[in-house]
Amino acid sequence: MSGGPPSMSAPVCLIENTDRGLQAVDSSLKLLRDIQQPVVVVAVVGLYRTGKSYLMNRLAGQQSGFALGSTIESKTKGIWMWCVPHPSKPGHTLVLLDTEGLGDVDKGDSKNDAWIFCLGVLLSSTLVYNSRGTIDNQALEKLHYVTELTDQIRVKSAGGGRDEDGEDISEDCEFVRFFPSFLWAVRDFTLERKIDGRDVSDDEYLDFALQLKKGLSPKIVTYNLPRQCIRNFFPTRKCFTFPFPTSADKMKCLDSMPESQLEPDFRQVADRFCTYVFSESRTKTVQGGHQVTGSRLSHLVKIYLDTISSGDVPCLENAVVAMAEIENQSAMTEGLRQYELGMQQLKNQFPTDLDTLSSEHHRLSTMATKEFLKRSFKDEGGKYMAQLSEKVTHLYEQFISQNMQASETECRKLLLELHSGIAANIERGVYAKPGGYEVYCRERDTMVAKYRQHRKKGMKGEEMLDVFLQEKSAEANSILMADKNLTDAEKKNAEAREQAAVQEQRARAEEQRRQELQQALEDEKRGQEERVRRMEEKFAEEKRQQQEELQRALNSKLEEQRQMIEKGFKDKAEMMNQEIKQLRTEQTRVKESKPGFIEKVFLPIASIGRDILSTVLQYKGMCKMFGRKK
Structure with missing residues (x-):
């Protein structure tokens, strides 16, 4: 499929961990773009050496690819990427990111680990946390990175704000709107999953491990902090406990071992893990519910890394604005390129009539708009859509002008060719005799009829005939005056008929201009209506995405509040009321929002189109008349 993932036989490094810090690999960004x-x-x-890479290989449908390693040394440095067609979502690409192991003693840089974890959160739609053994307090203490996210990520450029009642709104409560789903994979799990003597599921086991303790002592606050962060930040939580895949002495051959030699229980859990990820992992979105394509993801990677390297804190709002600017500019350029390419192909057929030119213009401008809207997002105020429409109109003006020049050249050449016989007869004096004027008129009428029958005259056919006949009026008058077979009265009548014919031809030329202008204005109106319709559809789609984003966050908060009440944490449940209220207020605002900017954007564009066309067609008076009718 066009725009799908490239054929990748193995993963590539997306983000290098160098002496200068974390840096994007340009060739990998190009793959995403x-x-x-x-x-x-x-x-x-x-943590490093916990088998993260094996899970990524399984998701890629491959036995090997991401480096597994068989020693205590961490094999994955930076963040590696593998892009494959999504196995169950047609038209989607599955991007797998295998991150550098946390806590590698060789690095000795906890800040580096924190940014690796942070980037995993920022870039993913599903975050898999991989650990070994059990989910106990020690395991959660090692997940301290989650408690640092509030210091490493900002939602809004200006920090938190206030709601309609003037209450402070913490940015922490908004993380659930934009953070990925959280999936904990516990490797080499050997315990029985029992709570109070009752068998429990993996998810119940995780929920039990994340239970909070009551009290406000420093020890309890420290105990609760990572648990509270996981519960507050991530919209959904899921757990898989994996038994040992094989005997300890064979672990070093895991990437080359046939699947049939793995423990059946391990294979079963791995299959369930992959099935869940394929079916439940959502498309990556950013603030506002906008879907992320590979191209947009490449911009996010670059924006976040540039921010981190500058010593600043990544901001979701700023990243979306910056990404939208890049993508909208690119979308406008691509839409314009497609329009110009199509019109250049038509140019090879110049001259052509305005109806053909206008129809192709309408088809291609619709295609350009469609391409733009497919790639663009968050084009607030319709800034880039307006630019695209203005540039398309400007190009259309140029093509009309070129078509008219080609028409003028073709018509003049054709008229000279058709008139060449008459010119030769004048040279030989064929008409310089009694009755010569009647012969001349007959041959001239035959020439005009042949000219009108010629199909490739283009837009200026009647106008050029009008100009040509006026140029030859002196020639006709000279032949008329020299015809001794006609009386003075007959000559006056013939001269009057000649003038009437000139006026009739002029009227025909003006009627052609009027019809062409009317057609052009109708096409501009039709094009504007099409653009407005598509912009309204785009607005409705983005509005729906925002509503889905808010509803997911609201559902997560309501479920968390329900659990807090069940566990007896009524004070924490009540504290969540403000977050829930804010989400519902935002839902109402989005629901009632309207695309008020569309008319402001497109009505001036229609006016520009009329002015350009009136200038090109050199018929301003008639254009103003039609403008009043509209």
Whole structure:
């Protein structure tokens, strides 16, 4: 499929961990930029040497690819990427990100680990946290990176704000709107999943491990903090407990071991894990519910890394604005390119009539608008859509002018060719005799009839005939005056008929201009209506995405509040009321929003189109008349 993932036989490094810090690999960004499909991004994070890469290989449908390693040394440095067609979502690309192991003693840089974890959160739609053994307090203490996210990520450029009642709104409560789903993969799990003697599921086991303790002592606050962050930040939580895949002595051959030699229980859990990720992982979105394509993901990677390298904190709002600017400019350029390419092909057929030119203009401008809207997002105020329409109109003006020049050249050449016989007869004196004027008129009428029958005259056919006949009026008058076979009265009558014919031809030329102008104005109106319709559809789609984003966040908060009440944390449940209220207020605002900017954008464009066409067609008076009728 066009715009789908490239054929990748193995993963590539997306973000290098160098002496100068984390840096994007340009060739890998290029791979992403070529993907115009929506992406589902699954990132795995966790302590080094815990088997993260194996899970990514399984998701890629391959036995090997991401480096597994068989020693205590961490094999994955930076963040590696593998893009494959999504196995169950047609038209989507699955982007797998295998991150550098956290806590590698060779690095000795906890800040580096924190940014790796942070990037995993920022770039993914599903975050897989991989650990070994059990989910106990020690395991959660090692997940301290989650408690640092509030210091490393900002939602809004100006920080938090206030709601309609003037209450402070913490940015922390908004993370759930934009953070990925959280999936905890517990490797080499050997315990029985029992709570109070009752068998429990993986998810119940995770929920039990994330239970909070009551109290406000420093020890309890420290205990609750990572648990509270996981519960507050991530919209959904899921757990898989994996038994040992094989015996310890065979672990080093895991990437080359046939699947049939793995433990059946391990294979079963791995299959369930992959099935869940494929079916439940959402398309990556950013603030506002906008879907992320591979191209947009490449911009996000670059924006976040540039921010981190500058010493600043990544801001979701700023990243979306910057990404929208890049993508909208690119979308406008691509839409304009498609329009110009199509019109250049038509140019090879110049001269052509305005109806053909206008129809192709309408078809291609609609295609350009469609291409723009497919790639663009968050084009607030219709800034880039307006620019595209203005540039298309300007190009259309140029093509009309070129078509008219070609028409003028073709018509003049044709008239000279058809008139060549008459000119030769004048040279030989064929008409310089009694009755010569009647012969001349007959041959001239035959020439005009042949000219009108010629199909490739273009837009200036009647106008050029009008000009030509006026140029030859002196020639006709000279032959008329020299015809001794006619009386003075007959000559006066013939001269009057000649003038009437000139006026009739002029009227025909003006009627052609009027019809062409009317057609052009109708096409401009039709094009504007088409653009407005598509912009309204785009607005409705983006509005729906925003509503889905808010509803997911609201559902997550309501579920968390319900659990807090069940566990007896009524004070925490009541504290969540403000967050829930804010989400519902935002839902109402989005629901009632209207695309008020569309008319302001497109009505001036229609006026520009009329002015350009009136200038090109050199018929301003008639254009003003039609403008009043509209």
